[in-house]
Amino acid sequence: MLFKDQLEFVTQHIKKNKLRVFMTVLAATMGCAFLIVLASVGFGLQDSIRKDILSNEKVTKIQVYGETQFTDEQIKGIEKMEHVETVLETISVNATARSYFEDRDTSSELFVTNMHDFKQVSDKLFEGKYPTKPTEIIVGYNFGQTLLNDADREIIEEKNKKAETEGTYYDGKEEGYKESLVGKEIELSLLPYEADTKESKKMTYTIVGIMKEPSYDWMIDNKVYMSTEQQSALVSNLSAVSDVKEEEIFYSEINIFADTMENVKPILEKLKEKGYSVYSVTEQLEEIDVVFLVLKIGLIFVGTIAVLIASIGIFNTMTMAVTERTREIGVLKAIGASPKLIQRLFLMESTFIGILGTVIAVAISYAISFTANALLPVILKTATGEDAFVSTDITFSLIPWQLVIIASTISIGVAMISGYRPARKATKIDVIQALRQEL
Incomplete structure (x- = not known):
């Protein structure tokens, strides 16, 4: 079975159950978007603090x-x-x-x-x-x-x-x-x-x-x-x-x-060896990076829980898909389709749901991030009455490409894992029993 035919097989069955697939994709989108937006707060606050420190101190x-x-x-x-x-x-x-x-x-x-x-x-x-x-x-x-x-x-x-x-x-x-x-x-x-x-x-x-x-x-x-x-x-x-x-x-x-910035640390070490009391903004930045690394890992972990909750919907959708297509699976096996091919077809479907949900989630996350950064100074001004917040460059949410890669890997990976069990179940369907099933 050619790869083109495999794709056509998957898309045909997705089109037959548009509403169910739509709700599953929506759940995957919400989970992935929550992960990205939540973690972006950690990246945004770190960026704001770094900019604030560097605006007052030369890094060298x-x-x-x-x-x-x-x-x-x-x-x-x-x-x-x-x-x-x-x-x-x-x-x-x-x-x-x-x-x-x-x-x-x-x-x-x-x-x-x-x-x-x-x-x-x-x-x-x-x-x-x-x-x-x-x-x-x-x-x-x-x-x-x-x-x-x-x-x-x-x-x-x-x-x-x-x-x-x-x-x-x-x-x-x-x-x-x-x-x-x-x-x-x-x-x-x-x-x-x-x-x-x-x-x-x-x-x-x-x-x-x-x-x-x-x-x-x-x-x-x-x-x-x-x-x-x-x-x-x-x-x-x-x-x-x-x-x-x-x-x-x-x-x-x-x-x-x-x-150069790279030579600040060697100079600091030599001065400390000679007994001088020294301070460099690079040391402060290193401490801040460690603190925010722990914070970002925690936020990503919490966001991953939302993705895992969304995976329940993918698992249920794929389980129902296997049950509904029992006769089709029997026909595929009867004409010589291998268990690996059948497993691949269902994994492709769960992966498609994961990819589509991730793409939409990334777009939504960037929109939410942009809106939050634009509205935050206005909200702070309204709450405090201070005009300084409007002119202050505060980054509440920042989505670097590394976060997109991490979130996409988690979201798509969880979608594939969610579809693995139903896909394995499809390979174990008996051909005779499947063919006897009424249409």
């Missing part, structure tokens, strides 16, 4: 921490390590930076760094340029927002009280200095963290650049960055108002940038 970046400032020998040793592209030392000043502009002032963190290296590894500025002179500085995106005068503070206090009565909070974004700060001169003093200390004398700096907007709406970036050439002036100012030792004024953090 390694942070190295020290209790005090790193020595030149330590930095040179790190620079000589294989696959290290750039080493940027960022020095945190152990004091609050007080900035004064017109009748406004603000407090912020102060960092000292090599501006040439800082420019090489940093993103493009929101406004302005990188400093080229010792008295030029860069400030965070929200620096102007935090520059407040007495009138602003009174307004913010009133709005905070009103927000508290409504069960919300006010972030103060409507106040502060609203014009461009690029090219403006500010006076900056230092206030040590120790109690009973005075501010240092004020130093004049020119703002030449504004950092990019933070990735999160709730983040307030009003940091101040200046050149390492100002270290001696900072030490002198702090020493005049505080007994803090020079080695306690600065705390270093080294950011190492590997040439």
Whole structure:
């Protein structure tokens, strides 16, 4: 019996029982679609978290921490390590930076760094340029927002009280200095963290650049960055108002940038061997991948249960098909059809049901995934009243090709297994008894 004839034999019997086959395919479709959609939530959430982390961190970046400032020998040793592209030392000043502009002032963190290296590894500025002179500085995106005068503070206090009565909070974004700060001169003093200390004398700096907007709406970036050439002036100012030792004024953090993502892990291992405290976003991503791998396996397992429930319908349909075609099976055996051929005919029918149900399920799953991703931000905005959800790139459901392959294999495999028992039963039908059966 030619393969073409086998297909025709199967399709003829499917057409005779359209309603029964349709309901069986529908059950298989629902089971497979449930599996894909359920597992897609795990893939979608993982993708969202990975994007969120990578939007704030460069994947080739390694942070190295020290209790005090790193020595030149330590930095040179790190620079000589294989696959290290750039080493940027960022020095945190152990004091609050007080900035004064017109009748406004603000407090912020102060960092000292090599501006040439800082420019090489940093993103493009929101406004302005990188400093080229010792008295030029860069400030965070929200620096102007935090520059407040007495009138602003009174307004913010009133709005905070009103927000508290409504069960919300006010972030103060409507106040502060609203014009461009690029090219403006500010006076900056230092206030040590120790109690009973005075501010240092004020130093004049020119703002030449504004950092990019933070990735999160709730983040307030009003940091101040200046050149390492100002270290001696900072030490002198702090020493005049505080007994803090020079080695306690600065705390270093080294950011190492590997040439490729693949070389981040080898560099991390070498740094740990040398006793450095290190952090890389790749380690966090590995931990997240392990957690979501377990989650996705669990979701696929739960989805597979739905497919197994659908397999009951396939089993019943194929069992009825064997019973209804007993005489046809007898005729096939009488004209020389082998048991393997008869078994193959019924397995082809159950496989066809599985394939058709899977194809429809994949199409439906993609439609549900697209709709869920489109509606989720709107639903969250309606529920919370926050406009930020509309502009946020949240992936609730993601269907990669690997998930389609896994779900299709499970669905079609279960359909074939469901049809195997009835197919075996068909091969054991007695020819004489089958031919005696009334039409």
